[in-house]
């Protein structure tokens with residue numbers, strides 16, 4: 217019986233291992249983490265992350281062949297295959313600060329693996345890492361190996377939050393990179409055998425280590441670039457009277473371009489796009505490729521521009537002042553169907569509005585008040601460095617931000633509504649009721665283009681959509 221251990225019980229480690237356990241009943245899977253509250257939650261009825269379909273998968277195999285534990289060393293020691301799915305945040309200090317990946321968590325996991333191992337192991341990079349990380353990991357492992365054979369594989373994860381279970385059940389592809397030696401090829405085959413339980417062979421791609429590592433950064437960069445491209449167009453649409461949805465539809469009909477991932481928005485968020493592009497930029501700079509670095513940097517610049525453009529539009533349209541005006545924020549998560557707020561555009565928009573002295577009333581179906589207060593008090597990049605965190609709420613955040621239980625509470629007596637996440641429930645709100653309870657003129661700023669602007673205008677709202685004529 218093959219034993220798998222995954223270090224890191226986060227958004228990737230938890231769901232990925234739960235699906236492996238479900239699809240491979242003969243494999244024992246243990247997910248370990250240094251965070252006691254996280255493991256406790258994984259073993260409880262309230263899982264630490266909200267992800268459609270996840271509860272069901274975990275319930276089917278937890279206690280049978282899926283286990284969650286804080287006994288990291290014991291389970292690593294017993295495993296044949298060790299996945300490493302720890303966080304790889306942006307460095308906040310020292311060389312490469314603000315761009316390079318911080319591999320502290322990764323390195324400490326690798327040293328621990330070397331320390332506790334007494335038998336040969338396959339070590340799988342699941343985290344997103346800079347290209348050539350496997351070389352460093354290999355050095356740490358082999359220099360401390362006491363004669364044990366470690367094979368390193370790169371097996372980056374492509375799931376998106378909110379659709380993680382579907383993505384894991386039916387991945388577009390599984391990518392496995394390894395050494396081109398007999399040992400490397402044998403390790404690739406062993407991991408292939410795991411995925412082959414449910415992924416068609418044609419969808420399992422094998423490459424060398426560096427191609428696999430770089431493909432993950434490249435895929436995220438390409439995806440984010442599409443959003444920045446359509447968002448750049450949205451600014452031009454607003455200036456010219458073109459409609460960004462019509463432009464995106466027309467452009468996406470070209471089969472070479474395709475229709476997906478062309479929704480203009482207030483900006484992309486999430487824990488990875490910005491982090492991974494900054495990392496890519498840093499790698500290009502380190503390899504003497506400043507022009508390539510500059511090209512990718514622009515994707516982040518447009519995203520920052522889009523968020524500040526949104527704030528400026530709100531303030532400018534409301535007679536150049538939002539001071540002491542109540543502004544309702546509908547949606548705080550970085551996308552629908554997740555409670556994750558890492559790098560959500562809502563943080564920058566809310567900070568921008570608070571900076572202009574607005575009073576915010578926030579509602580999100582999945583994000584709790586303490587999370588919102590913490591996010592708005594935190595410095596850039598601190599969110600992924602749990603050890604640096606000192607979540608002291610500045611008084612301005614406490615005084616200017618409140619959190620409500622529903623959209624009607626948030627919008628009552630408000631001057632404006634900003635929609636920042638595309639939750640389905642926002643499409644079916646009773647906007648007549650909302651309008652009746654708001655200050656007039658009542659503004660709607662739809663940062664996700666989810667509401668029917670024409671219908672809202674008929675009610676009496678002044679509606680601003682992204683990239684659409686007024």
Ligand code: NAD
Nearest residue numbers: 224225226227228249250251302303304321325343344373
């Ligand atoms: P996360 O922060 O949710 O989880 C990481 C976990 O690792 C944390 O629970 C942390 O306590 C644990 N950890 C850190 N060091 C440890 C150690 N030495 N021993 C044991 N546990 C340790 O992060 P995540 O969102 O799951 O992302 C993990 C990696 O996967 C990142 O590199 C990310 O870029 C990548 N990724 C994320 C997504 C996503 O949708 N979130 C998708 C694809 C890839």
Ligand code: UGA
Nearest residue numbers: 373374375376377477478479481483484485486488550551
């Ligand atoms: C993204 C990638 O889609 C995954 O393939 C990848 O594995 C993951 O990053 C990662 O490496 O972490 P995720 O960030 O979970 O997944 O979610 P996405 O669906 O990609 O959305 C990212 C952001 O872009 C969200 O804020 C979303 O609202 C925004 N977005 C997405 C748009 O503004 N427009 C679009 O057309 C699509």
